[in-house]
Amino acid sequence: MINAMEQALLVKIGGSLKEAGELLDELSAYPGPLVLVHGGGPRIAEWLNRMGFETHFHRGLRITPPEQMEVVEMVLTTLGKYLAEGLSRRGRPSIALTGRDAGLLEAQPLDPLLGRVGEVTAVHTQVIHKLLQAGLTPLIAPIGLDAQGPLNINADTAAGAIAGALHLPAIFLTDVVGVLREAKDPSSRFPQLNPAQVQALIQEGTISGGMIPKVEAALNALHKGAPWAAIAKGTQGILQQVLEGSAGTRVVGG
Numbered sequence: 001m002i003n004a005m006e007q008a009l010l011v012k013i014g015g016s017l018k019e020a021g022e023l024l025d026e027l028s029a030y031p032g033p034l035v036l037v038h039g040g041g042p043r044i045a046e047w048l049n050r051m052g053f054e055t056h057f058h059r060g061l062r063i064t065p066p067e068q069m070e071v072v073e074m075v076l077t078t079l080g081k082y083l084a085e086g087l088s089r090r091g092r093p094s095i096a097l098t099g100r101d102a103g104l105l106e107a108q109p110l111d112p113l114l115g116r117v118g119e120v121t122a123v124h125t126q127v128i129h130k131l132l133q134a135g136l137t138p139l140i141a142p143i144g145l146d147a148q149g150p151l152n153i154n155a156d157t158a159a160g161a162i163a164g165a166l167h168l169p170a171i172f173l174t175d176v177v178g179v180l181r182e183a184k185d186p187s188s189r190f191p192q193l194n195p196a197q198v199q200a201l202i203q204e205g206t207i208s209g210g211m212i213p214k215v216e217a218a219l220n221a222l223h224k225g226a227p228w229a230a231i232a233k234g235t236q237g238i239l240q241q242v243l244e245g246s247a248g249t250r251v252v253g254g
């Protein structure tokens with residue numbers, strides 16, 4: 001029997017997770033194959049601000065005028081290198097890449113009003129399989145490509161699409177213990193949600209901001225072929241707890 005702890009997983013690392021050290025310890029110690037996707041929203045905001053740009057969101061997505069795209073890409077690429085170095089130093093050799101490498105993430109603009117915000121149109125998984133076969137952990141920054149150049153893809157959206165294409169379970173690690181009924185009350189965590197419940201919670205405003213792309217990405221991952229998806233807090237021991245079903249919010253098919 002396959003040990004559940006050796007199950008290959010796609011893990012999305014939320015940019016909200018400030019203490020990268022604890023998370024890198026957890027990920028580097030995982031005994032099975034991992035495909036990682038990382039965000040970086042807070043750091044992108046910090047750099048846009050330093051460069052004198054204003055930043056605005058629409059349903060959890062950063063409106064990205066073309067002149068801000070270069071900043072977004074620089075921040076995400078550098079963050080990926082930092083995280084890959086941290087994992088590699090801990091004994092898990094990792095390669096940071098973006099969706100521009102080897103044609104990994106084909107994308108198209110989501111809505112002209114959002115500027116260079118993209119949605120994934122195709123995931124070319126060959127490079128991921130090759131890295132895994134070589135014993136390397138791929139760590140993907142959510143940049144897609146169309147004929148005009150790079151597109152800013154929400155990291156949850158990218159993670160959901162990649163998990164679906166690889167048929168891997170998706171775990172979205174963030175700064176909250178799961179989807180909550182009451183903001184700031186961890187005891188109000190939903191252990192499980194189905195698509196109808198997710199839609200209702202978005203409609204009534206219980207799920208808002210950055211949690212919207214996360215639950216939508218979890219549903220999309222299931223729709224595209226992931227066996228299950230979960231949202232959980234990026235703390236020590238979390239992967240085993242999610243695999244056991246004792247932590248996080250599992251998003252299940254309808």
Ligand SMILES: Nc1ncnc2c1ncn2[C@@H]1O[C@H](COP(=O)(O)OP(=O)(O)O)[C@@H](O)[C@H]1O
Pocket residue numbers: 013014015016017039040041156173174175176178179180181183206207208209210211212214
């Ligand atoms: N119902 C909800 N339950 C939990 N968190 C929620 C909910 N609705 C909105 N949120 C917000 O979503 C945030 C997580 O999304 P985000 O900040 O984008 O994280 P990440 O950077 O990890 O992707 C939480 O910190 C919380 O502020």
Ligand SMILES: CC(=O)N[C@@H](CCC(=O)OP(=O)(O)O)C(=O)O
Pocket residue numbers: 013014015016038039040041042044060061062063072117118142152153154155156210
């Ligand atoms: C279009 C869009 O919103 N892109 C995101 C990409 C990074 C991201 O998603 O980071 P988190 O995981 O930290 O939220 C952004 O610009 O913030």
